Amino acid sequence: MASTTRRRSAQVGRPTTAEAGILAATRRLLVNGASFTEMGVQEICAEAGVARSTFYSHFRDKIDLILRLTTDLTGSAFETTTAWEPADGLDRLAETFENVLRIYRDQAPLRRAITEVATYDVSVREVWANELKQFTDRTIEMIRTEQKAGRAPATIDAVAVTRVVVVGGEQAIVDQATAGDPADDAVFARELAETWWYGVFRRPPG
Amino acid sequence: MASTTRRRSAQVGRPTTAEAGILAATRRLLVNGASFTEMGVQEICAEAGVARSTFYSHFRDKIDLILRLTTDLTGSAFETTTAWEPADGLDRLAETFENVLRIYRDQAPLRRAITEVATYDVSVREVWANELKQFTDRTIEMIRTEQKAGRAPATIDAVAVTRVVVVGGEQAIVDQATAGDPADDAVFARELAETWWYGVFRRPPG
DNA sequence: CTACGTCCGGACATCGCGTCCGGAAATAAG
């Protein structure tokens, strides 16, 4: 419980508070390739130079920790992608994916951890699905607009194709960011952009 | 150690051996929506009506169990997809995806469990990646063939676009199979097929 | 009957989790 009469310690604090230390240590361990599921609280605390009991006075459990970490990557990638719209054209779409890929490379370990936990924990899965939802909604809207303007075939099922685009695209980007060579990022981004462009937004009329 | 003088029991055996019982029980629990990571050995044995010690005389640990389960879905989906080739055209591709979706719906719980464990266990991840590899290799080959025949643009980077197609496509199918309405399967399959067809195999020349 | 293989049931050590508490250290208020 925070005091009402005192300001919280470490106001501009050099002596990094334990909570921030734990967050940073976890990120560090993830960057080093550790699996979040398999790393213990003990291990995290050792890396943070903090007592194990201190961990539990800041986080309810490991799920709470990963959820707190999730907050850090709100926006960024989503903002980048949602800035693009069909009128910007194919080249700008490829550029957008290249930027997203850059962001994903930075955040890769953390994103990996989140999807990792999301596969078996409901609360994390829900948080993550919600992050994707805003993106899904926007894509559906964009496709419908293109259809009304006659630039995309009216026969496209916007909802179904959005599943292909968002779910599939996200996974492909994650895969490239984790397993692919950074030198190939530009080529990959271009291919992803062209596939979507000619396969969806400018698909030839049936 | 198996006897050399006696044949192994249960040769055609009705009295279902404990091992098969455990395998079946695990599958049953997965179908009921349980998370493999979160279900204990105790739980599995209770469902199988088997002593916990018996589990360990058949499986080294839970990873061994999931690996043994993986064997069950060799082929099937892969065989179905690799049967298709570009000469068969768009309609047949849509049909193929519909079939794959049917298979995935049957195997969904097991596949979910495997990808679940694959996110944090190396051995499972390797086995799974190897399953996908044969599919990846074939796709790259198909695209190159189309390029040589002048039916697909020579500018396509076969390796990069295959990542988009295989990794992204697999995930989209899994998502539709787990979260999508079965009634929408045909529409989804059609959209996936058209996206690939016009976005990759028959992408307009740059 | 005997040898063998399979399974049960329970004991055991071990480990990680989450809780709890007394006390040290640092810091701000009086």
Added chain:
DNA sequence: CTTATTTCCGGACGCGATGTCCGGACGTAG
């Protein structure tokens, strides 16, 4: 300086799950 308050340490505790081990029951094949 003294005191109150916050933060953290360090360790104890109970709990549940893991993986190992063993004695013995049971059925079956020689």
